[in-house]
Amino acid sequence: MAKGIDEPLLRLEGVHTHIGPYHILHGVYCEVPNGELTMLLGRNGAGKTTMLRTIMGLWRASSGSIHFDGRDITALPSPDIARSGIAYVPEAMAIFSDLTVRENIVLAARNGPVHSSRLDWMFGLFPALKRFWNLPAGHLSGGQKQMLAIARAIAEPRRLLLVDEPTKGLAPVMIHSMIEAFRALKAAGETILLVEQNFHAASQLGDNVIVMDDGLIVHSGAMSDLVADKALQQRLLGLSLDSHQ
Amino acid sequence: MSNAAAEPIETSLPRARIDWIPLILVPVLAIATLPLVGNVSAWVTLTVAGLAMGMMIFLMASGLTLVFGLMDIINFGHGVFISLGAYATLLVLGPLAGWASADSIGLNLALLVLCIAAAMGLTAVVGVVFERVIVRPVYGNHLKQILVTMGGLIVAEQAIHAIWGASPIPVPVPETLRGAFVIGDIVMERYRVVAIGIGLLVFFAMQVLLNRTRIGLLIRAGVENPEMVEALGYRIRRLFVSVFVAGSALAGLGGVMWAFYRQTLTAGMGMEVMVLVFIVIIIGGLGSVGGCFVGSVLVALMANYVGFLAPKLALVSNILVMALVLIWRPQGLFPVARR
Numbered sequence: 001m002a003k004g005i006d007e008p009l010l011r012l013e014g015v016h017t018h019i020g021p022y023h024i025l026h027g028v029y030c031e032v033p034n035g036e037l038t039m040l041l042g043r044n045g046a047g048k049t050t051m052l053r054t055i056m057g058l059w060r061a062s063s064g065s066i067h068f069d070g071r072d073i074t075a076l077p078s079p080d081i082a083r084s085g086i087a088y089v090p091e092a093m094a095i096f097s098d099l100t101v102r103e104n105i106v107l108a109a110r111n112g113p114v115h116s117s118r119l120d121w122m123f124g125l126f127p128a129l130k131r132f133w134n135l136p137a138g139h140l141s142g143g144q145k146q147m148l149a150i151a152r153a154i155a156e157p158r159r160l161l162l163v164d165e166p167t168k169g170l171a172p173v174m175i176h177s178m179i180e181a182f183r184a185l186k187a188a189g190e191t192i193l194l195v196e197q198n199f200h201a202a203s204q205l206g207d208n209v210i211v212m213d214d215g216l217i218v219h220s221g222a223m224s225d226l227v228a229d230k231a232l233q234q235r236l237l238g239l240s241l242d243s244h245q
Numbered sequence: 246m247s248n249a250a251a252e253p254i255e256t257s258l259p260r261a262r263i264d265w266i267p268l269i270l271v272p273v274l275a276i277a278t279l280p281l282v283g284n285v286s287a288w289v290t291l292t293v294a295g296l297a298m299g300m301m302i303f304l305m306a307s308g309l310t311l312v313f314g315l316m317d318i319i320n321f322g323h324g325v326f327i328s329l330g331a332y333a334t335l336l337v338l339g340p341l342a343g344w345a346s347a348d349s350i351g352l353n354l355a356l357l358v359l360c361i362a363a364a365m366g367l368t369a370v371v372g373v374v375f376e377r378v379i380v381r382p383v384y385g386n387h388l389k390q391i392l393v394t395m396g397g398l399i400v401a402e403q404a405i406h407a408i409w410g411a412s413p414i415p416v417p418v419p420e421t422l423r424g425a426f427v428i429g430d431i432v433m434e435r436y437r438v439v440a441i442g443i444g445l446l447v448f449f450a451m452q453v454l455l456n457r458t459r460i461g462l463l464i465r466a467g468v469e470n471p472e473m474v475e476a477l478g479y480r481i482r483r484l485f486v487s488v489f490v491a492g493s494a495l496a497g498l499g500g501v502m503w504a505f506y507r508q509t510l511t512a513g514m515g516m517e518v519m520v521l522v523f524i525v526i527i528i529g530g531l532g533s534v535g536g537c538f539v540g541s542v543l544v545a546l547m548a549n550y551v552g553f554l555a556p557k558l559a560l561v562s563n564i565l566v567m568a569l570v571l572i573w574r575p576q577g578l579f580p581v582a583r584r
Binding site: 106 | 459462463465466468469470472473474475476477478479480481581
């Protein structure tokens, strides 16, 4: 069956996730449009990380369905989900500290050596990686580790990037670098679902926004609408963009 | 694809550090004991014997440290593979007894290679079954792992009794590997020199595999964060089984070397050496092959030196080394990042 032009790349329908005795996602419905950057916002404990991990198959959806590129991936194991074209950058970055920067990238490129033009593009986004190419990744600073984690996700072309709080704990100058990198990724046509606590950063990047609370999607729409509507910001996030300037 | 990110503020180039201190421990220990032994030839003999024993312990322990590091499995049944490897020599020595007694280094080494091949093949096959039947149902539960793998060990020992009998079986060292090289006053047993050679060969082969191949990259990454390896698109279960089988085969290889060293087979010989095996993988740092190598040599040298200088302390020397190392470095000599 041919996909419609406006069909989203990723669609979650009524997804519930339990972790042990805890019911975390309570029926999530949302869509991620192709070729756009969608921000996933919400307070701590809202279920953002659980949603990304459930999409990735690292935690299993107890009910509901997840469709990626028209295909049901709900029951697929994580490696198959990754192979279908989804890359995941966890909040803890999860770089391999004992491996060099080069080895981290080599491992992420499942289909053989990284093409030199892609490598140059990655070095353009994250120049530090070139300088520290042969050093153990554990020796990098927090910001550099985050860059490596994202570079690993784009070592090969992917259909969708899931990125969990990339600016968390970073110095302001690094946050600026990260925002610039995501702007470049967006300009390159990547589809990104980005969890972010920093609303100021989120408002600069997002085409669309999804807001979660208590394991449910409480708002979704264009980022520009949320930025323009202070009352809505206040109601959904308990803040206004002005306070983050 | 533009050059988007500004150069990060961190401009200081971190230097790749090699942790030399644990590596220096072995030569420091050896040199420090020279004046205590007081006799160069005795010291060389002790050192060669210690190195040989260290290599054999490394062969037996290296598989377990990988299994522990990658799969987080406490396999008390690892001794089964050492015993089985040792008994596999009988499969070769039976039909080729003449090769063992032949005064030909070629035939003797060929016999040793065949014994190693038989042992690694048998233990690899048993490893597949052991992982599937005994280990897989208890992933993630350490207490059950200890109980179930212990149970597997007991069953396997009894199976060895049933197949080969309960009596100890003598194993002849191939003719040209008996005796010793004598250089002046220095005496080095030939078999121990061969054991050192095989141990070093396996160690360097493992280093090449782990550091120069994609499968090695996967193993090292899996030891650190198996979930992320899966999220990158690799099927970690397959890697688990492969490493478990390789670890079992390495234990089989160690079992062959240990059998010729002891020149006697008993079903419990694997279990008997497991205390040493656990000590060296704890000293080395769980999951670290390099640490396992250094730990094995350190423990074996210490046992030999202490056995010569203060025989009454020989039994506690290994525990003492472990205690001192853990006081100094609680995660072992070469801690693996995840642990």
